[in-house]
Amino acid sequence: MAAATDREREIDMRMNDKLSIGTGRDREAAPDIRTEVRTDTIRAYLKKKLRSDQILSDKIDGKYLSDAMGRRKGAAALVVFPESAAEVSFIMRSAWENELPVTPRGAGTNLTGATVPDGGIVLDLSRMNRILEFDPDTFTATVEPGVLLADFQSYVEEKGYFYPPDPGEKQSTIGGNISTNAGGMRAVKYGVTRDYVMGLELVKADGTVITVGSRNRKDSSGLSLTNLLICSEGTLAVITKSIMRLLPKPGYFLLALVPFPTLREDVSYTHPTLPTKRMVKNSGRGAQHYNKKTRDVSDD
Numbered sequence: 001m002a003a004a005t006d007r008e009r010e011i012d013m014r015m016n017d018k019l020s021i022g023t024g025r026d027r028e029a030a031p032d033i034r035t036e037v038r039t040d041t042i043r044a045y046l047k048k049k050l051r052s053d054q055i056l057s058d059k060i061d062g063k064y065l066s067d068a069m070g071r072r073k074g075a076a077a078l079v080v081f082p083e084s085a086a087e088v089s090f091i092m093r094s095a096w097e098n099e100l101p102v103t104p105r106g107a108g109t110n111l112t113g114a115t116v117p118d119g120g121i122v123l124d125l126s127r128m129n130r131i132l133e134f135d136p137d138t139f140t141a142t143v144e145p146g147v148l149l150a151d152f153q154s155y156v157e158e159k160g161y162f163y164p165p166d167p168g169e170k171q172s173t174i175g176g177n178i179s180t181n182a183g184g185m186r187a188v189k190y191g192v193t194r195d196y197v198m199g200l201e202l203v204k205a206d207g208t209v210i211t212v213g214s215r216n217r218k219d220s221s222g223l224s225l226t227n228l229l230i231c232s233e234g235t236l237a238v239i240t241k242s243i244m245r246l247l248p249k250p251g252y253f254l255l256a257l258v259p260f261p262t263l264r265e266d267v268s269y270t271h272p273t274l275p276t277k278r279m280v281k282n283s284g285r286g287a288q289h290y291n292k293k294t295r296d297v298s299d300d
């Protein structure tokens with residue numbers, strides 16, 4: 001780090017010279033020089049702890065700079081592939097000290113530009129893909145964030161259990177599903193990802209590791225930080241472990257595609273299949289009540 005600090009000083013001097021005598025264009029270049037120095041510093045620092053195949057700095061593949069749509073491309077100085085929470089913590093602390101932004105990334109299947117980096121580091125969590133624990137007594141499984149949804153679903157179903165959240169993209173990661181609160185085709189009956197997250201291990205921006213929630217259903221003290229973190233799209237912390245709730249595997253699966261001529265008919269036929277007696281639908285015109293016996297939908 002000492003050499004890097006010397007380099008920082010040298011660049012500070014260069015920048016000061018430029019700023020005192022420089023033109024407007026030099027002033028504009030100053031932040032770029034600063035970023036360049038920080039990037040060099042962090043690259044050298046990361047190389048001390050990570051293998052060379054865990055750091056990508058030259059010829060970064062465009063897929064790491066975009067999302068599944070590929071409409072927007074960002075820029076990054078480094079792509080880093082941690083393999084443990086300790087490595088995530090080390091990378092985050094290094095980025096924090098060098099004031100470089102970090103964009104966490106699962107499988108990059110989002111469609112909203114959520115993994116388009118704005119400089120700095122892309123933190124690719126796909127190598128943290130182990131199912132760490134399966135606990136049939138508490139109906140939970142503990143996983144690393146890079147576990148693919150398809151693999152997780154197959155794993156628990158082979159054991160006679162069921163993980164309901166089912167967004168269309170099965171090659172997405174559990175960490176990405178939590179960070180986007182993914183829903184999918186089973187959401188109306190079973191809920192969304194949020195309903196299946198019991199606890200999280202997180203690395204904060206400064207590298208501190210914390211845990212929130214637990215595998216216990218009755219865990220109600222304090223603020224629900226677990227819920228705050230779900231759907232935060234990597235803006236608050238990096239998920240390095242999660243405890244996921246499971247259900248018993250249903251006796252059979254049935255997929256049906258039923259076309260309806262109008263929304264009203266759709267509502268009146270599908271509501272009786274849902275578990276509650278009296279459903280409320282918010283149609284945008286105010287609340288509507290569904291009467292299960294008469295199959296009438298009435299305004300409030």
Ligand SMILES: Cc1cc2nc3c(=O)[nH]c(=O)nc-3n(C[C@H](O)[C@H](O)[C@H](O)COP(=O)(O)OP(=O)(O)OC[C@H]3O[C@@H](n4cnc5c(N)ncnc54)[C@H](O)[C@@H]3O)c2cc1C
Pocket residue numbers: 068103104105106107108109110111114115125145166167168169171172173174175176177178179180181182183184185232233234235237238239240
């Ligand atoms: C064909 C298709 C169908 C889809 N269908 C549905 C659907 O039916 N319902 C639905 O809700 N969604 C759907 N989606 C969206 C899908 O839910 C998301 O693409 C997916 O959840 C993102 O997972 P990912 O691993 O690819 O995450 P990424 O795309 O890599 O990341 C998504 C966000 O999560 C953050 N992130 C990722 N991992 C972590 C981590 N470990 N810690 C902190 N932040 C992290 C990223 O920074 C980013 O903000 C669909 C997508 C596709 C391509």
